[in-house]
Amino acid sequence: MEEGKGRSESDPNRRVNGTSFSINDPENQRAKKLWTVDNVKAMRFKSLSAAKSFYRLYAAATGFKVEKQGSVWGENDMVVMRRWVCNRGGFCKKKKNLEKAKNSIRADCPAAFCVSLGYASRRWLVREFVAEHTHELGFKLCPQIYQPIEVEDYLTSVEDSSTSYRSNITIDDAEAAISYLTEKKDSEPRLFYEVNYVNASLARIFFADSMAQLDCSCFGDVVAVYRTNSSDLHFVILFSLNHHHQTTILGCAILSDETVEAYTWMFQKFLDLMQGCMPLSIVTDGNKALGEAIKSVLPESRHRLCTWHLEKIASSIVDNPSFLADFKVLMLDFLSLNDFELKWKAMVENYKLSENPWILEMYRKRHEWAETYLRGHFWARLRSTKVCQVLDGNLSRLSLHKLKLNQVLSLYDSVVMKIRINEGKADYDSKYSKFTPSTPLVKMEKQAFDIFTRESYQRFLSEMQMEMFLVALEIDYDDSPCRKYILAKIDHEDLVYEVMFNPCGLTIECSCLKFETLGFPCSHIFHVLKSEGFKDVPHNLMHQRWTKSAKSTTQFWRNYLPPVSVDVVARMMSYGRVVCSSSPMLYLGTQSEEAFKIVSSCFVKLKGELDRQDNSVLDVQDNKDTSSSSDWKIEQSGLWDYINYPYFEYVRVIDMIFFLFSFLFLSHISDL
Structure with missing residues (x-):
């Protein structure tokens, strides 16, 4: 048996290779010497x-x-x-x-x-x-270096125990759900949740934890709605794509029905979560009640129909693979208005669909699904609700009507944890990737590598590599300061693109509208930059949403958010920093029963210390003159400059606390 294995879990003096560590001695120099x-x-x-x-x-x-x-x-x-x-x-x-x-x-x-x-x-x-x-x-004990949490064991245990759970637990579904959320809010005060009763019965729940709220501020400009249905419950996920192009959860609702009133209530709560800020774009599966609710609550948001659902319906309309291929061209390709009309007419006539109700409806709604009409509006690469594959693969395995609501909420939390650990791994890979140039534009490529996440950089790079296949057919120098480039691919000079370059404002606009739609400069823009002698990409072509620092500042979101208090924004940023610092311990604490007990014990002690600190701070504040100036009380006009100042003073205290906690935790698990 290895040394130290026989010791009690409560023994503060654990041993590794014959050397003891005491949790009561955080300055233990023997660790460094060891x-x-x-x-x-x-x-x-x-x-x-x-x-x-x-x-x-x-x-x-x-x-x-x-x-x-x-x-x-x-x-x-x-x-x-x-x-x-x-x-x-x-x-x-x-x-x-x-x-x-x-x-x-x-x-x-x-x-x-x-x-x-x-x-x-x-x-x-x-x-x-x-x-x-x-x-x-x-970062010490960085969570990204470990394998992600698996949800399979949890799913199996829920499936096996669902029947016995209903027979052993007599608490009502509503009470169980409210109890679960109430207990969670006790440990996470910033948890946002709302419930709605119809005829004295719980009918609707909407909730979002603190990390979801942080993601809303960073990635809430484009939202997709994913629905999982059962006979009596409707599980609705609001999600987006983060800076790693991964699914990120913004909020969740559980509804007893799918009426316009239910979805209206859900979007109203989501709007409260977003502090009144409507998303720029929203993607749904075409549910009519959902669409009506969006028109009512989010009239300024651009609505798009899910491409996956449209493909599925189209394949059932005509049992002919060529029809689906023709329809996908109309749906996904950026065509001129005239070309779209001609191709649509040819498709309808070829497959004799002039009287088909779905075809007629799709033509009326062409502004909600055809790339020809959607291009130029920002969609952040989100055009389908089926990209939420982690949730789809795990939640859809279970029939929600077989589970108690608190089981559904617990399962949801487990799946969301897996998503966030995958994001942590992507953060790690982006930070420690090694640059390998692959284009002649080395300086420009290195700039993108340093700024963008790994996945975003690859998409940036693919456009940069396509630049070498372009040729300038014409460069128009008129009396204005702007210059117009007429570009085409080599051997495809019939398909041209116009790029307008203004050297005064360093603005570049391309007729392909790819930057406005996806947030990445197109190959045509790179060609103009190279022709104009640029060594670096202008910062107005670096979309903050796809950068490594997308979640470290809310600066880019300022154009959409209404005025908010400094306290709310500052504490949200600090909360995210604290969660990132503590998540390694949370992960390690789930790997064994003994580790779980250790982490739980340490958190109890840490919470007690913070409670004592909080009480002492309140006592000091009570003795202060309320009219005195405070760092928190600054003018609203200077809010964002204040936020961009390198972190807040109290974050340094939090960092020290978690440094101490990391040392205590290492001392505990050193012989596990």
Whole structure:
């Protein structure tokens, strides 16, 4: 048995490799001494798993991820040597096909840890330990370096226990749901939830946690509505795409019916969550009640019909693959108005659909689904409600009418946690990817690599690479300061694009309207930038929504948000920072029952300390003159300048608290 395994979970003095750690001694210098190169090389381990656990703990505390590099096998197929390295070691293998550059996180990092089995002592000896790194280390215990939480076990347990749950628990569905949300709000005061009763019965619930509220402020400009139906419940998810082009949840509603009144109530609550700010765009599956509610509550939002649902219906209208292909051209291609009308007329005549009710309705609603009419409005690449695949893959597995409402809410929280951990992994990959140029515009490409997330950069890069296939047919220099470029693809000079460049305001507009629609400069704009001698991309072509800093500032959202109090915005930003700092501990606390008990105990102690601190702050404030000036009381006109100041003073205190908590947590799990 490994050392330290027999100790009580409540024992504050745990041991790793014979050295104790005390949770009552946060300044324990023995930890630092333990992990010096000389002392690590002098270590002995009773088992290979103990050596692995030590190095993983060391990596988590230091801020990097471990991967196994290789093993040496002896007699009887027994491992006698094993080597682990930093996951950023080595170089990325160069590929001949550079159509899509792979930006590896490899940085030729030499950090390594190797142990071998001593034949005499039968202990594992440290043969190599390299502590140096060639790259910036990540946040200690960064959650992105771990595998995402799996929801499958939870789903199975709910499916197996749904019948027994109903027979053992007599509490009413409504009471259970309200109780669940009330308890959650006790631990998360910024939780937003509203309930609505019809004829004294609970009919509607809308809720969004603090992280969803933060995502609303960053990505609430484009919203999609996803619906999961059952015989008596309607589960409605409001979501968007984040800066990694992943699904991000903005809010959730549970409705007992799908009437216009129900959806109107839902959107009113969502509007309250958004502080009265209507999204620019909204995507739905075409539900009529949903559409009527949008017209009533969100009249300024541009409505789009889900392309996936339209394809599904179109394939059932005519059992002919060529019809679906023709319809998709009309739906997805950016055609001129004249070309759209001609192609639509030809399709209707070819398949004899002039009397088909659905075809007639689609023509009346062409402004809600045809790219010809939608191009130029910002959609953030969101045109289908089926991109919410994590929710679709897990929630749709269960029949909601078989579950109590509190079970549905708990399941929802588990799935959302998985989504957010995937976002954390994408943050990590974006931060530690290594730049590999793949176009002649190296400086411009490097600028985009530094600013955009990894996924956004790839989309930016694909447009940059297409620039080399363009040729300028004409450049019109008139009396105005603007210049007009007529561009076309090589060997496709019949299809031209017009790009207007104003050197005074550094504005560039292309007739393809791709930047206005997706938020990325098109290849035609890159061609003009290159022709005009630009070395960098103008900042007005760098959409804040797709950058690495999209969630670190709400600056880009200021054009849409109404005036809000400094206190609300500041505390929301601080809450997001605290959650990001504490999420590693939350994740590790779910990996075993013992770890869960440790984390729970530490949080109880931490909460008590913060409560005492909060009470002391209130006592001080009560003794102050209420008319005195405060950093929180600033003019509304200077709000955004204040927010852009490098964080708030009290965030430094929060950082110190979580640094202390990280040390206490490491001391606890050091021999797990």
